[in-house]
Amino acid sequence: xxxxxxxxxxxxxxxxxxxxxxxxxxxxxxxxxxxxxxxxxxxxxxxxxxxxxxxxxxxxxxxxxxxxxxxxxxxxxxxxxxxxxxxxxxxxxxxxxxxxxxxxxxxxxxxxxxxxxxxxxxxxxxxxxxxxxxxxxxxxxxxxxxxxxxxxxxxxxxxxxxxxxxxxxxxxxxxxxxxxxxxxxxxxxxxxxxxxxxxxxxxxxxxxxxxxxxxxxxxxxxxxxxxxxxxxxxxxxxxxxxxxxxxxxxxxxxxxxxxxxxxxxxxxxxxxxxxxxxxxxxxxxxxxxxxxxxxxxxxxxxxxxxxxxxxxxxxxxxxxxxxxxxxxxxxxxxxxxxxxxxxxxxxxxxxxxxxxxxxxxxxxxxxxxxxxxxxxxxxxxxxxxxxxxxxxxxxxxxxxxxxxxxxxxxxxxxxxxxxxxxxxxxxxxxxxxxxxxxxxxxxxxxxxxxxxxxxxxxxxxxxxxxxxxxxxxxxxxxxxxxxxxxxxxxxxxxxxxxxxxxxxxxxxxxxxxxxxxxxxxxxxxxxxxxxxxxxxxxxxxxxxxxxxxxxxxxxxxxxxxxxxxxxxxxxxxxxxxxxxxxxxxxxxxxxxxxxxxxxxxxxxxxxxxxxxxxxxxxxxxxxxxxxxxxxxxxxxxxxxxxxxxxxxxxxxxxxxxxxxxxxxxxxxxxxxxxxxxxxxxxxxxxxxxxxxxxxxxxxxxxxxxxxxxxxxxxxxxxxxxxxxxxxxxxxxxxxxxxxxxxxxxxxxxxxxxxxxxxxxxx
Numbered sequence: 001x002x003x004x005x006x007x008x009x010x011x012x013x014x015x016x017x018x019x020x021x022x023x024x025x026x027x028x029x030x031x032x033x034x035x036x037x038x039x040x041x042x043x044x045x046x047x048x049x050x051x052x053x054x055x056x057x058x059x060x061x062x063x064x065x066x067x068x069x070x071x072x073x074x075x076x077x078x079x080x081x082x083x084x085x086x087x088x089x090x091x092x093x094x095x096x097x098x099x100x101x102x103x104x105x106x107x108x109x110x111x112x113x114x115x116x117x118x119x120x121x122x123x124x125x126x127x128x129x130x131x132x133x134x135x136x137x138x139x140x141x142x143x144x145x146x147x148x149x150x151x152x153x154x155x156x157x158x159x160x161x162x163x164x165x166x167x168x169x170x171x172x173x174x175x176x177x178x179x180x181x182x183x184x185x186x187x188x189x190x191x192x193x194x195x196x197x198x199x200x201x202x203x204x205x206x207x208x209x210x211x212x213x214x215x216x217x218x219x220x221x222x223x224x225x226x227x228x229x230x231x232x233x234x235x236x237x238x239x240x241x242x243x244x245x246x247x248x249x250x251x252x253x254x255x256x257x258x259x260x261x262x263x264x265x266x267x268x269x270x271x272x273x274x275x276x277x278x279x280x281x282x283x284x285x286x287x288x289x290x291x292x293x294x295x296x297x298x299x300x301x302x303x304x305x306x307x308x309x310x311x312x313x314x315x316x317x318x319x320x321x322x323x324x325x326x327x328x329x330x331x332x333x334x335x336x337x338x339x340x341x342x343x344x345x346x347x348x349x350x351x352x353x354x355x356x357x358x359x360x361x362x363x364x365x366x367x368x369x370x371x372x373x374x375x376x377x378x379x380x381x382x383x384x385x386x387x388x389x390x391x392x393x394x395x396x397x398x399x400x401x402x403x404x405x406x407x408x409x410x411x412x413x414x415x416x417x418x419x420x421x422x423x424x425x426x427x428x429x430x431x432x433x434x435x436x437x438x439x440x441x442x443x444x445x446x447x448x449x450x451x452x453x454x455x456x457x458x459x460x461x462x463x464x465x466x467x468x469x470x471x472x473x474x475x476x477x478x479x480x481x482x483x484x485x486x487x488x489x490x491x492x493x494x495x496x497x498x499x500x501x502x503x504x505x506x507x508x509x510x511x512x513x514x515x516x517x518x519x520x521x522x523x524x525x526x527x528x529x530x531x532x533x534x535x536x537x538x539x540x541x542x543x544x545x546x547x548x549x550x551x552x553x554x555x556x557x558x559x560x561x562x563x564x565x566x567x568x569x570x571x572x573x574x575x576x577x578x579x580x581x582x583x584x585x586x587x588x589x590x591x592x593x594x595x596x597x598x599x600x601x602x603x604x605x606x607x608x609x610x611x612x613x614x615x616x617x618x619x620x621x622x623x624x625x626x627x628x629x630x631x632x633x634x635x636x637x638x639x640x641x642x643x644x645x646x647x648x649x650x651x652x653x654x655x656x657x658x659x660x661x662x663x664x665x666x667x668x669x670x671x672x673x674x675x676x677x678x679x680x681x682x683x684x685x686x687x688x689x690x691x692x693x694x695x696x697x698x699x700x701x702x703x704x705x706x707x708x709x710x711x712x713x714x715x716x717x718x719x720x721x722x723x724x725x726x727x728x729x730x731x732x733x734x735x736x737x738x739x740x741x742x743x744x745x746x747x748x749x750x751x752x753x754x755x756x757x758x759x760x761x762x
Contacts, residue, residue, distance in 0.1 A: 021171045025163060032159040039155065040148050047090075047144035048115075054088045055117050058137060063119055070096070070132040071123045075104065082106045085137070092140035096121070098133030113141040180204075181215045185222065197230040267332075267343070267364035270350070273320070273357060275299045275313055289335030303335070316360045319347035330364070342368045404446055405722030406649055409744035412439045413655040416747045417662065443744055460598065462496045462621060463504060465530055465551055472508040473528070480516050483523035494532040494551050495620035499598040507591050511555045511614050514588075518559025518612060529554040532620060541603045542617060549620040550600075556613040562606040570604060636751045638663025639761040641688035643754070644680065646670045646704065647720070648696045656691070659747055665754075673699035677707055684712040689758060694721035702727060705737060716757045720745065 062085055069078045082094050086106045092114060095105035119135040181203055188201045201222045203215055261268050262282040269280040277295050285291055288303045300309035311330075319326040325348040332343050345364040352358050419432045469490055476486060508528070515526050533552045538545055562570065571592050588604075595602045598618055606612040643665050647653050653669045660667045668687070670676040673696050680687070690708055694701040705717045718739035719732055732740040738757045741750065755761070 018171075020174055021167050024170065025167055028159075028163045028166075032156065032163070036152055036155045036159075040152055043148050043151060044144065047141075047147070051090055051115055051139045054091070054139070055137070057088070058085060058117075058135075059119065063121075063135070066096070066135060067121050067123055067132060070098075070103075070121060078104050079106075090139045090141075090143050091137060093136075093138040095136050096133055097136065103133065107138075109138055110140070113145065115139040115141065178215075181218075185218070188222070192226070192229075194233060197226055197233070200226065266366075267345075267362070269362045270359060271316065271362070272359040275316060278359065286336045287332060287334050315345070315347060319360055320349050320357055323349060325349075329367070332364070340368075341366045342371050403722070404442070405743040406652065408439055408442055408446070409722070410649075410651040410655040412436065412443070412744045412746060413659055415439060417655075417658060420662075439744070440746075460498050460500055463499045463501045464496055465494060465504065465553065465618075466490055466492060468501050468504050469508060469528065469530060472505055472512070475509065476512050476526075480512070480526070484516060484519050485525045487525060487527045488529070489527070490530045491532055494530055495549065497551050497598065497600075497618040498621060499618060500594075503594045503597075507594050507616070508553075508555070510588075510591050515555060515557035515559060515612065518557050518561070522559075524558035524611070527554070527556040529556075535617070542601045545601050545617060546619075548622075550617040551620055553616040553618070554613060555616075556611065558611040561608040561610050561612055562604070563608055567604070567606070636663065636748050637755050637761070638665065638751060639755065639758065640664050640666065641758055641761075642666045642668070642686060643689045643691060644668045644670065644676065644687040645691045646673060646676045646696070646701075647693040648672070649693075652693075656750075659750065663751055673697075673701075673704045677704060680708055681711060684715070687715065689716050689718065689754065691718045691720065691754075694719050694727060702735065702737075705735075709736070718753060718757060 062081065066078065066081050069081060078096065082096065082104050083106055085091060085094050091107065093105070093107035093109035096103045115138070117137045117139070119137075121132040121135055123130045123132055184203065185201070201219055203219050264281060265283060267281070267284045267287055269284050270278045272278055276297060276299055280292050280295055282292075285295070288295055290303065295303075300312045304312075315326065315328055325346050327344065327346050330343050330345050332341050333339075334341070343364040344367045345362060348361045348363075349357050350359045350361050415432055415436045419429065419436065422429045422432060469488070473486070473488060480486065512526060512528070518524075519526070529552075531552050531554075532549060534549050535542070535545060536547050538547065571588050592602055595616055595618070600616060600618040602614065602616045604612060604614050643660055645653065645656050645660070645667060647656070648671055650671060653671055657667045657669045668679075670679065673692075676692075677699070680690075690705070692701040692704055696704075699707075701719045701721070705719065708715060708717065716738040718741060719727060719737050720741045720743055721727060722743040727735070727737075727740070729740045729742075739753045741753055745753075
């Protein structure tokens with residue numbers, strides 16, 4: 001209800017009527033000021049116009065008479081004329097001055113807010129103009145200002161009285177037409193109660209002759225609202241009754257649910273957003289060793305250690321952040337009897353009707369037996385998985401070798417042509433030589449990849465271990481942190497061994513990486529020693545060696561060492577003591593295989609806490625034969641035959657064409673197998689040799705060779721391949737292919753193969 005004081009003083013309160021009248025007063029006052037200013041401005045200009053009129057009257061009517069009077073020197077008449085001018089409106093002072101001496105003057109000159117007008121007095125006598133002095137009139141603006149001030153005061157007073165009367169009238173009208181009905185509506189709405197909903201709202205009207213207005217519509221809307229409220233209250237009473245019945249049913253269902261949750265063999269609990277327990281089942285009571293009443297309202301920190309409680313809270317937050325159920329495994333120790341379980345815990349964020357997170361529901365199931373079964377199953381599947389993984393890696397390695405060979409081929413070819421074009425003693429010649437050496441080193445690396453993918457046998461040849469160690473040390477210095485001191489002692493006179501240089505590089509990198517991992521946390525010293533030694537009496541650990549000269553490679557670290565119980569397992573495939581993602585267990589087994597393939601031996605000496613020392617023995621070549629370089633000094637043999645070359649790599653085609661044309665051949669390059677076959681069908685006798693890539697879209701090199709030979713059986717064919725599991729040098733001969741080249745191919749090898757297929761040049 002509205003207080004009585006509000007009812008009595010409502011007409012005087014700062015309400016809509018007062019604001020309305022204030023706005024009208026402000027606007028009217030602004031308009032009055034503007035209109036008054038305009039009126040005063042116009043009056044001011046009218047006063048100035050009257051003065052200008054007086055000046056023109058003096059100039060037209062009085063000035064000639066004054067000049068004549070001065071000419072005849074009639075001072076009395078001049079005084080009379082000047083006094084007559086003083087009768088003009090707003091004239092304050094007049095004088096006639098001749099040579100800075102006032103002849104006649106009238107009035108008082110105050111020199112404030114005046115307009116001064118000076119007329120020169122001249123008399124024309126014959127053809128001469130004679131100056132008789134000047135006439136000065138001073139008009140005052142004081143009278144004009146006083147008139148304007150009186151007019152402004154009169155306007156403001158009259159307008160203020162008018163505004164006051166109009167505003168008061170409008171205020172009364174506004175109150176009786178609008179404000180009093182608003183106050184009546186406020187009184188009614190504040191008095192509404194359930195018991196008064198039957199009483200309608202009505203307006204106090206003195207006359208209805210003007211018809212309905214907005215307040216009648218408002219009164220109707222209020223009464224409609226009253227009726228709706230009354231109806232809603234009736235419905236609400238029915239809903240309350242139904243809700244009471246539903247709550248009773250809900251309590252009964254909650255009892256059943258509680259019984260169901262308590263019979264579940266899993267841990268079940270509910271926490272709020274802050275990690276406070278809201279509920280749990282009987283299995284969870286066993287975990288904490290407390291009843292639900294003791295658990296509810298507390299957090300994990302009240303029952304378990306801070307580390308475990310932190311872990312629980314972190315996983316709660318992870319589920320809340322993810323917005324979806326999260327699953328994790330936990331090792332739980334039950335407080336009631338101390339037994340341990342491996343549990344799979346699902347934490348699900350709980351939301352209210354407005355999708356605001358209110359807590360986390362947790363369910364934890366004992367998976368101890370399942371984990372044991374999975375562990376056994378994992379052991380059975382490990383070998384199969386490793387086998388499949390190695391097979392997949394081999395396939396991937398073969399694919400990489402193919403693409404890499406296609407990159408190396410033009411690199412080697414263009415470098416050879418550049419080397420041939422440059423002067424022998426130029427600095428650029430040396431740079432190109434280094435490029436070729438690096439490319440050929442990459443070629444050897446591809447051979448290693450192919451050997452790993454079981455597509456190539458390793459190539460054993462004389463190797464200087466000093467060079468291989470130098471390359472490996474360069475890589476190690478760049479990759480191993482400065483906390484590990486690398487020391488070397490390499491015998492420059494150590495003899496050559498028969499091995500694969502790339503695989504020896506792999507051995508050194510593998511053993512050095514193992515040493516680095518053993519010293520990664522604490523730092524230490526890595527020592528690499530190469531020396532030549534002679535073995536007469538074979539030690540027991542190197543029983544597979546024969547007496548003779550050997551290159552001994554020792555790699556020593558000051559790391560953690562190896563436990564004696566593990567020494568017998570270090571060369572087993574897939575055995576590793578490293579952390580996850582730091583090793584596959586293949587390193588030492590691969591190293592052992594490489595060393596044995598070179599007729600060498602390896603042995604590891606180690607003690608826990610005292611580091612590890614690896615000894616590798618490789619037999620020194622008994623006799624170093626001088627390399628026959630006569631074939632390298634002889635010029636590459638070319639010819640004038642017509643050669644059709646096909647490869648889907650534009651760069652390779654461009655490079656092969658330049659090389660063959662340098663050798664004198666007539667070359668037709670093609671990049672598509674289908675287009676090549678169509679070209680060959682048009683003129684089969686236009687070519688003496690076909691050189692084709694093996695792997696091409698639409699048609700492989702073998703398929704293209706078969707179709708070409710079906711058209712012309714005597715045409716010789718050479719197939720080039722970066723990698724293919726369908727063809728090699730042996731299978732190509734079985735297919736009737738005259739030549740097979742493995743990319744990347746050096747110029748001498750390409751030229752020699754062509755001449756071997758075509759015979760002596762024509």
